Amino acid sequence: MLNTRRETILKSIVRQYIAKATPVSSQSIIEDNRLGVSSATIRNEMAYLEEENYITRPHSSAGGIPLDKGYRHYVDTLEETALPMVDQRLVAHLFHQVERELEEWLNLAATLIAQLAQNIAVITPPKPPAYQFKHLELIALHHSLVLIVLVLRGARAREQLITFPEAIPQWDLATVANRLNSEYADMTSPQIAARNAQLSPAEQQITECVLKMMRAEDNQQYQDPYLDGMHFILNQPEFAQSRRLLALMELVEQRKLLQHIMPAELPFRQVRVVIGRENKAEAVQEYSVVISQYGLPHEAIGTISVVGPTRMPYERTISTVDYLSLVLSRLVAEVYGR
Amino acid sequence: MLNTRRETILKSIVRQYIAKATPVSSQSIIEDNRLGVSSATIRNEMAYLEEENYITRPHSSAGGIPLDKGYRHYVDTLEETALPMVDQRLVAHLFHQVERELEEWLNLAATLIAQLAQNIAVITPPKPPAYQFKHLELIALHHSLVLIVLVLRGARAREQLITFPEAIPQWDLATVANRLNSEYADMTSPQIAARNAQLSPAEQQITECVLKMMRAEDNQQYQDPYLDGMHFILNQPEFAQSRRLLALMELVEQRKLLQHIMPAELPFRQVRVVIGRENKAEAVQEYSVVISQYGLPHEAIGTISVVGPTRMPYERTISTVDYLSLVLSRLVAEVYGR
């Protein structure tokens, strides 16, 4: 275990390194904290911290920089701080200005988090264990081309075009829609598949399409998150030579980032911090992830996270993620009717 | 004007520089083309090209690199080449594998273009001069919360939540929806606004919401393009020190890229190339843009473009953009019923 002084020193190193991205010297630790000791004493303590792998040094006569273990200790002993009121008000204000539509909220949330944490923000939409059928609408566009609008529980609407063998008049479509709406109300895709009602060929075709759409939603675990803030990363000195950035960028564009940063377990509405090598996936082992779930337990869960270099402002990031996960949870509760 | 030999030399310089990103020496021009002259002669001609601002040199004893004017001449004298059949087949194949849904198509198209041109692809969805009302659906979610699903011409559906002062039963909503559907069929937002029918308070509230949604779509000129391929840019040697990239990245994330690259005039289905300083906006003057419109003239027009460093493979990029604009136009025609 670390005694008080060593802990103070470690924290000071982490704090200063996060702020300045240069190795922290024994002298600057003295200036940062008013411990009444000399720099030589600090150096002795730093030797211990290095021994114990909390910190390392770029070369033998340089200052200390935190290792993953050092960041971990820093994060674990961080007392929770709320997001500053100014920022809370800013968030509230912006959410009030925007249309009441899930997509807009999540876009806004991503931009806000990226801005506040000065790093990449990744948000997945809230998703229930299995989507429930809410409403179906069939709209004849022309000839035999029909637009299917499927509304799932949680105000989630999806569209899809379908072509029938022959033209079907709109009122027939309305009949079909009514039939299927009463048949499938509030069911999940397995339930619909098991239902096996007596269906006309047209109804059959539409049911299959609906099933396909619902299954696609159910399976869409990590697809298409809302994402913002890539440009902040470019500003970080550790990415001046853009090599490391490339791997991350590709993950982002291939929409694989999320499955790489998702920790094995993640309790609801509790902010988790995964630091550097603690990440399973190799491609993100130079990054840290601050992640939390939001939504309604057992009904619709989304995740909200920040990805940035291990040298990131954890305190601020954690409180930002925590606060936004609260805000988004409230919004979801509203859509799902408490 | 350039005589044949000078033109051959200029083209060779552009071609080689695009391929290798290093200054082109007189010797390598001889190896590239079988002009039966010595390197000294080439050097004399290069001096002329430099005089006329077709090329420049990084320092006095280095080879030539093209200037915007050189690229411009190269592009203008390029004979049109079709996309290789292999790639055409690849594109056709992939489009057949995907659901018939506008969003999916455009996502796929963006990925494909980025891949084929090895640069950033930006695609805007097809958009008519003014959207026409097609269908409206009202779905009671719970209490007084209602989901409005608005379908516009061209299979474009939009959702929006709305809260009423008090709960309204689903059958009332259906009546309202029917009423408004027959009232507003095929109208544009100004027409609906001018209509001024006798409306109940609920109908009034919904009409206003619909108008808001339609206007939002109408105004959404440059919003939310489909975008892919940022990571290719990172690989280019000219962006090794990521300074220049930053400005571009910010444009992308603020969704302002498109309005910066859009040329003043752009004839339908004709590929335009805007090179470096020819761009109006300063932030993209180190980039070239290959851009074309697609869709149905007077009905629904989208743009499809590639953004990359001025040193980009123009030939391939142009044929890619041209071909994809053809493919997307066909798909749009299908959705709009020829």
Add this chain to the structure above:
DNA sequence: CGTTAGCAGTCGAGGGTCGGGACTGCTAAT
């Protein structure tokens, strides 16, 4: 007069050296 061989001149890249500055590790004294 266009073309060319040949050569001197230019510039960048890469490697080596050097000195100053920022720190540390160590030691001996407290």
Add this chain to the structure above:
DNA sequence: ATTAGCAGTCCCGACCCTCGACTGCTAACG
């Protein structure tokens, strides 16, 4: 356990040098 003091380490930037790649120029040639 703490500290002052000092020698030692290493980075960084400046400077210099050399090598090689190309060019510009000039004078000669058909």
